[in-house]
Amino acid sequence: MQSIVVENIIKTYRTKKTAVDALKGISFSVDKGEIFGIIGPDGAGKTSLFRILTTLLLADSGKAFVDGFDVVKDYTAIRNRVGYMPGKFSLYQDLSVQENLSFFATIFNTTIEKNYDLIKDIYIQIEPFKDRRAGQLSGGMKQKLALCCALIHKPSVLFLDEPTTGVDAVSRKEFWEMLHRLKLQGITILVSTPYMDEAGLCDKVALIQKGKILSVNSPEGIAADFTKPLWAVRAVEMFPLMKAIKQDPMVESCYPFGQFHHVVFKSAENAKEKLEQIQKNGKYTQFEAHAIKPNIEDCFMALMQE
Amino acid sequence: MNQFLVFVKKEWLHIWRDRRTLFILIWMPVVQILLYGFALTNEVKNSKIAIFDQSRDLSTQAVSEKLAASRYFNLIKNVYSYKEIEATFRQGKIRLAVVFPNNFRNDLLHTNHAQIQLIADASDPNTANTLTNYASSIINDYQQSLTQNEELPYTIKTQVRMLYNPELKGAYNFVPGVMALVLMLVCAMMTSISIVREKEIGTMEVILVSPLKPFRIIIAKTIPYLIVSLLNIATILLLSVFVLDVPIVGSLLLLIGESILFTVTALSLGILISNTAKTQQTAQFTSMMSLFLPTLLFSGFLFPVENMPIPLQVISNIVPAKWYYIIVKSVMIKGLGFSAIWKETLILVGMTAVLLGISIKNFKIRLS
Amino acid sequence: MVQNNKVITAKELTKKFGAFTAVDKISFEVEKGEIFGFLGANGAGKTTAMRMLCGLSLPSSGEATVAGYDVYKENELIKKNIGYMSQKFSLYEDLTIKENIRFYAGIYGLSDEKIKEKTELLVKELHLEGEEKTLVRALPLGWKQKLAFSIAIVHDPAIVFLDEPTGGVDPITRREFWTLIYEAAERGITIFVTTHYMDEAEYCNRVSIMVDGRIDALDSPANLMKTYSAGSMDEVFLQLARKASRSE
Numbered sequence: 040m041q042s043i044v045v046e047n048i049i050k051t052y053r054t055k056k057t058a059v060d061a062l063k064g065i066s067f068s069v070d071k072g073e074i075f076g077i078i079g080p081d082g083a084g085k086t087s088l089f090r091i092l093t094t095l096l097l098a099d100s101g102k103a104f105v106d107g108f109d110v111v112k113d114y115t116a117i118r119n120r121v122g123y124m125p126g127k128f129s130l131y132q133d134l135s136v137q138e139n140l141s142f143f144a145t146i147f148n149t150t151i152e153k154n155y156d157l158i159k160d161i162y163i164q165i166e167p168f169k170d171r172r173a174g175q176l177s178g179g180m181k182q183k184l185a186l187c188c189a190l191i192h193k194p195s196v197l198f199l200d201e202p203t204t205g206v207d208a209v210s211r212k213e214f215w216e217m218l219h220r221l222k223l224q225g226i227t228i229l230v231s232t233p234y235m236d237e238a239g240l241c242d243k244v245a246l247i248q249k250g251k252i253l254s255v256n257s258p259e260g261i262a263a264d265f266t267k268p269l270w271a272v273r274a275v276e277m278f279p280l281m282k283a284i285k286q287d288p289m290v291e292s293c294y295p296f297g298q299f300h301h302v303v304f305k306s307a308e309n310a311k312e313k314l315e316q317i318q319k320n321g322k323y324t325q326f327e328a329h330a331i332k333p334n335i336e337d338c339f340m341a342l343m344q345e
Numbered sequence: 346m347n348q349f350l351v352f353v354k355k356e357w358l359h360i361w362r363d364r365r366t367l368f369i370l371i372w373m374p375v376v377q378i379l380l381y382g383f384a385l386t387n388e389v390k391n392s393k394i395a396i397f398d399q400s401r402d403l404s405t406q407a408v409s410e411k412l413a414a415s416r417y418f419n420l421i422k423n424v425y426s427y428k429e430i431e432a433t434f435r436q437g438k439i440r441l442a443v444v445f446p447n448n449f450r451n452d453l454l455h456t457n458h459a460q461i462q463l464i465a466d467a468s469d470p471n472t473a474n475t476l477t478n479y480a481s482s483i484i485n486d487y488q489q490s491l492t493q494n495e496e497l498p499y500t501i502k503t504q505v506r507m508l509y510n511p512e513l514k515g516a517y518n519f520v521p522g523v524m525a526l527v528l529m530l531v532c533a534m535m536t537s538i539s540i541v542r543e544k545e546i547g548t549m550e551v552i553l554v555s556p557l558k559p560f561r562i563i564i565a566k567t568i569p570y571l572i573v574s575l576l577n578i579a580t581i582l583l584l585s586v587f588v589l590d591v592p593i594v595g596s597l598l599l600l601i602g603e604s605i606l607f608t609v610t611a612l613s614l615g616i617l618i619s620n621t622a623k624t625q626q627t628a629q630f631t632s633m634m635s636l637f638l639p640t641l642l643f644s645g646f647l648f649p650v651e652n653m654p655i656p657l658q659v660i661s662n663i664v665p666a667k668w669y670y671i672i673v674k675s676v677m678i679k680g681l682g683f684s685a686i687w688k689e690t691l692i693l694v695g696m697t698a699v700l701l702g703i704s705i706k707n708f709k710i711r712l713s
Numbered sequence: 714m715v716q717n718n719k720v721i722t723a724k725e726l727t728k729k730f731g732a733f734t735a736v737d738k739i740s741f742e743v744e745k746g747e748i749f750g751f752l753g754a755n756g757a758g759k760t761t762a763m764r765m766l767c768g769l770s771l772p773s774s775g776e777a778t779v780a781g782y783d784v785y786k787e788n789e790l791i792k793k794n795i796g797y798m799s800q801k802f803s804l805y806e807d808l809t810i811k812e813n814i815r816f817y818a819g820i821y822g823l824s825d826e827k828i829k830e831k832t833e834l835l836v837k838e839l840h841l842e843g844e845e846k847t848l849v850r851a852l853p854l855g856w857k858q859k860l861a862f863s864i865a866i867v868h869d870p871a872i873v874f875l876d877e878p879t880g881g882v883d884p885i886t887r888r889e890f891w892t893l894i895y896e897a898a899e900r901g902i903t904i905f906v907t908t909h910y911m912d913e914a915e916y917c918n919r920v921s922i923m924v925d926g927r928i929d930a931l932d933s934p935a936n937l938m939k940t941y942s943a944g945s946m947d948e949v950f951l952q953l954a955r956k957a958s959r960s961e
Contacts, residue, residue: 079883080854080855080881080882080883080884080886081854081881081882082853082854083883090550093550093554094554094711095550095553095554095711096711097711114710115556118553118554118555118556119556121554123550123551123554124551125547125550125551126547127546127547129546129547129548130546130548131355131359131546131548132546133358133359133362133363134355134358134359134362138355138358141351142351142352142355143551143555145347145348145351146348146351146352146552146555146556146557147555147556148348148556177755177756178755178756179755188551189551204880204881205877205880205909206755206909207753207754207755207909207954208754208909208911208947208950208951208954209754209950209951209954209955209957210754210755212951233880233881233882234910235884236912236947248883277895278895278899281892294884294885294888295888295891295892295916296912297911297912297914297915297916297934297945297946298915298934298935336884339883339884340884340885343883343884343885344885
């Protein structure tokens with residue numbers, strides 16, 4: 040069964056002078072119990088998509104269904120069964136942790152006790168601060184509380200719009216561990232993120248850029264679609280090395296990736312020889328090159344340039 | 346119902362925890378009443394005057410005594426020439442001079458017509474105007490007392506403004522005005538700001554996605570402000586009765602009922618503003634420009650509407666505060682009953698129904 | 714001005730807020746032209762430390778000089794000789810590209826001639842020719858960030874502080890942004906940068922990792938990975954940050 044179905048959704052924001060195409064015909068579907076990642080930079084249209092699926096925004100054309108319900112006609116049914124954590128969601132800063140949680144429990148017609156099992160793992164970490172005002176919590180804590188609030192009514196589908204933006208690496212990792220535990224409870228999770236490295240943590244991802252989906256697949260599938268030869272190269276003189284590589288006509292692109300440059304060649308032949316030649320032509324110390332498998336970011340960048 | 350109550354409770358916590366705003370909400374009416382009641386009042390007390398009495402008869406003496414005895418005037422000098430009047434004015438010693446011509450009493454009794462010249466320092470036109478009004482009314486009073494004993498009426502001036510306010514107390518006008526102003530401010534502005542704030546921090550998105558009906562969200566958000574407004578009305582009424590000596594002549598129940606009606610009008614205006622405003626600043630600014638200022642200008646408590654150009658008088662009719670102001674004045678000060686204000690009440694009810702209808706219909710079940 | 718090529722020297726720099734020690738005796742040096750990564754979990758004390766170095770906040774104790782100036786006495790001189798850019802604060806959206814450059818160059822006291830020259834250079838470098846009169850609002854986020862960076866170094870400061878400059882930017886633009894950083898470093902401008910992207914930490918010459926107000930690790934990314942026997946900076950960071958006992 041499919042929890043979310045999106046069919047050719049188009050959304051344009053019009054003002055008097057300009058029209059901005061936020062979504063230019065998006066289609067994908069999410070299976071029940073899946074963690075589905077919408078991955079793309081700011082301005083890709085992620086938030087518009089989330090608002091359309093949570094019935095907060097009307098699309099200009101196209102159809103979308105959540106749990107089989109139409110997002111336009113059956114909006115009340117959807118509102119009763121989904122959990123939503125908006126991007127800039129910041130809770131009520133002047134209410135305590137406990138007050139925030141019980142408020143959201145009540146407006147969703149439930150109590151903290153009733154669904155405590157679901158949030159227990161997460162809530163236990165913020166419980167020591169339950170009387171503290173939400174405004175005085177750290178970023179990671181706020182994020183955990185917000186997740187509890189979105190979960191408290193045991194939604195069948197959870198929408199998380201950029202839950203990890205601006206959060207440090209440790210909290211991000213913990214957050215994803217929590218999502219995987221929720222998945223075990225059978226909750227479908229649609230999550231967006233600008234961090235490419237989080238793609239590997241999803242069952243399936245849609246890469247999105249400027250309102251268009253570049254690719255929908257499992258992370259492995261996306262990597263498998265990348266067919267061009269990819270090499271990681273490094274030397275002590277990183278910056279001159281990149282300049283030299285970029286000048287070669289055989290090279291399609293060269294971008295820094297941590298301590299390496301990732302070099303994409305136009306065709307599979309002679310890649311190794313090319314690099315050796317480049318090495319000879321310059322003065323590099325500790326030169327090192329080897330063929331590698333692409334990660335999601337390599338794929339995203341390749342798709343962006345198509 | 347539980348959802349609803351929890352929402353009201355949450356809203357109340359916001360108000361309660363934002364102590365600074367709460368403080369302002371509670372003290373604003375007090376400060377306004379005291380400011381308008383005492384400091385900013387256009388009533389002038391103990392103004393220094395001089396009298397140039399060329400007739401020196403019974404009548405001029407009676408008028409002079411009446412003037413000197415009033416709380417508005419303080420006779421500091423009798424002068425004996427126009428030159429002296431001018432000199433005294435120049436020294437800034439007086440703000441008004443009263444000149445009785447020769448044969449004042451004679452003229453009055455035999456020709457039924459006498460003249461008194463009032464000379465005021467018009468460098469402050471408002472005060473000058475007020476002072477001459479006061480003096481005229483006191484003289485008028487004297488004329489009326491004469492008329493009572495005679496068959497033929499002497500020349501009479503009428504002063505409509507003083508009919509229900511014989512002492513010309515400014516506070517009589519200000520109390521209803523401040524009530525309108527405070528209710529507008531608390532209900533309309535605070536409601537719109539508090540709704541827009543939820544949009545800003547993103548909680549509105551989550552609440553909209555909840556099973557809570559949009560209609561209930563609105564009502565729940567307004568109830569705490571309704572309570573604060575009632576508190577404000579009580580404060581204003583208590584202050585006006587015990588501090589400003591402005592009694593509630595008519596029915597207290599009617600007054601409160603009408604005030605609640607006006608509160609609802611203001612609340613629906615607040616919701617209407619929140620429908621369009623995207624930021625708290627916009628909400629605040631819109632409330633200021635479209636509610637606060639018109640209330641100040643067109644309700645009639647600072648500037649009499651009758652004196653305005655016709656187009657402005659027409660505009661004033663769509664300002665709810667104008668009707669509320671008339672109602673409060675009628676009930677509280679003139680002591681009139683519902684029969685006298687049913688028209689105004691009906692207008693207010695109509696306005697409220699339309700505003701509430703539009704604002705609830707426009708309250709978005711979705712974003713943008 | 715800058716002695717021994719040290720653009721930043723900090724010795725036991727400390728900041729206390731009441732009983733809470735936000736920054737606890739940190740000591741480090743940053744050399745001219747270096748790209749220095751300043752990492753730490755949320756609440757580790759990064760922002761507080763950066764504020765002290767920018768002359769915006771007085772230290773409670775310890776010593777520090779930035780661009781050769783003392784953070785206690787010469788904070789006005791520090792402000793003149795540094796550049797600053799963050800994800801949150803960048804440019805005026807309702808001014809054009811040219812007007813933004815003109816404004817920021819103006820507040821650093823550049824002459825009209827110099828401003829003109831700089832504007833031309835900058836527009837050329839960013840390939841924004843013909844777009845000078847475009848409102849910044851109309852630019853894509855990535856361009857805004859690149860422009861903001863170029864403007865932050867328009868007055869050729871000794872050092873530029875970058876606070877999470879690439880948040881939310883697409884991967885290609887992010888790398889173009891880093892190319893700009895490399896170019897600036899080659900010109901001798903020292904770069905002091907915080908980021909949540911751990912691959913970006915690997916672009917730095919040296920990286921410091923703050924935990925609970927202290928600097929727990931400071932070395933080149935390669936050495937750090939060796940010391941902590943980790944395959945990436947991400948692992949190094951997680952190992953260190955997981956020890957943290959406090960959060961914001």
